[in-house]
Amino acid sequence: MLNRLPLSRLLSRRRSGGAVDGQSSSDRARRGGSPQTGARVVCIASGKGGTGKSVVASNLAIQRARMGERVLLVDFDAGMANAHLLLGMTPVHDLGHVLDGDVSARNALVKGPHGLSLLSGGVGRQTLINPTRRQLDRLFKALTPLEEDFDLIVIDHGAGLGYSTLAHLAATSTLILVTNPELTALSDAYAIYKRAVTVNPSISVGVVINRAEDEGLAKAAWGRFRGASIRFLSREPEYIGWVPADPAITQSVQQRSPVTVSWPDSPAAKALQTVVTWSGLDLARGSQPFFQRARKALR
């Protein structure tokens, strides 16, 4: 389903830094427009499954809540949700109940540590795994009031490029791509990046290289991603940082407690703090409310 690139050639070639012909511009420099009111929204995507999106999203959400923000994490890996597992939370309702009109979005939330709110994606519901545009429009409309209730909304996406991810890429001002050093993960993340900047030229994108064996491999992966972006798109995302492959994450998943909470001194937890404090999060505002833009994108 992903729009794969003729990338194996390019991504396997490490490029040195610097813009090609001085033509590229960083995503940060593009941000502009008059900001909306209500929550800042950041989407977390990767293209490929298992790259660490939910690990990043859950740690980001809990730490920003700990810092005093009103944070909502929406698990938009709808039908295959697992953010509640990573956070040790037990939702009663999920996006499926909101879609079916059983509960309002506000009543579907479950509260967690530091006042963090979670809207779960539900597990095993067919309508959520493959929703129609009409269903998504209804869902986005139902979610709209939540933007008034929070300072920051973190949206954790599933793999691939379904309608909901596409609409969110078009709507969001800020996107975090979580990828791994492997060629397949880089290629899929690049496909998402290309799609995002095509449908949403003013989007600001940050990249996290997760599960790298060491900094050299992480930087090499970033260099490939950046080189391809500059060469083919004449722009580049922002490098947020890298997170090492760390058994503390595996253990934290088993314990259902985010690694930044359960193992704060582990290398992975320390590295994840660079995502938590990424300055792009403070500027994550579009010119219109997020779900309104997402609904427009569905048409």
Ligand SMILES: Nc1ncnc2c1ncn2[C@@H]1O[C@H](COP(=O)(O)OP(=O)(O)O)[C@@H](O)[C@H]1O
């Ligand atoms: N930096 C890391 N080090 C070790 N294991 C990791 C790391 N990041 C993720 N994992 C493992 O990968 C699994 C999948 O991560 P997850 O965040 O659920 O992926 P995604 O949401 O992208 O599908 C996690 O359950 C965890 O065990």
Ligand SMILES: [Mg+2]
């Ligand atoms: Mg996930």
